[in-house]
């Protein structure tokens with residue numbers, strides 16, 4: 001196989017893998033930290049969010065300051081219901097590889113393993129995963145007004161109620 005052919009295949013593969021970012025475009029985009037309209041504080045407990053309904057205006061850039069007050073690792077992930085359901089097997093993989101432990105995230109292992117399997121990297125602009133007693137943030141621009149959910153896709157959490165609504169008015 002010549003170099004040009006390999007190169008073309010690589011380009012083709014590149015089109016296949018970011019199916020996630022393609023679906024991300026339909027829910028909005030990573031927000032500009034210099035253009036924040038509002039800050040919303042979200043508290044994560046075992047297994048629910050507070051608040052679990054957030055009203056959004058189309059076009060708003062929101063900084064979510066997310067605090068994990070539970071005793072388990074949790075995620076704050078913005079997406080459609082379909083995206084969350086699709087994301088759940090990925091989270092199961094992180095558990096299987098012992099990257100997510102009950103109350104810890106092995107970020108060194110995550111980094112190492114993501115070189116072999118990109119889906120284990122778990123770094124998307126629309127989500128953040130936090131250990132207990134830690135805080136993080138997401139800045140998201142809601143450029144599309146489709147109904148979204150905030151959800152934790154760690155196995156069992158979504159099902160037990162760790163899901164809320166981001167609704168447009």
Ligand SMILES: [Cu+2]
Pocket residue numbers: 047073074075152153154157162
């Ligand atoms: Cu959770």
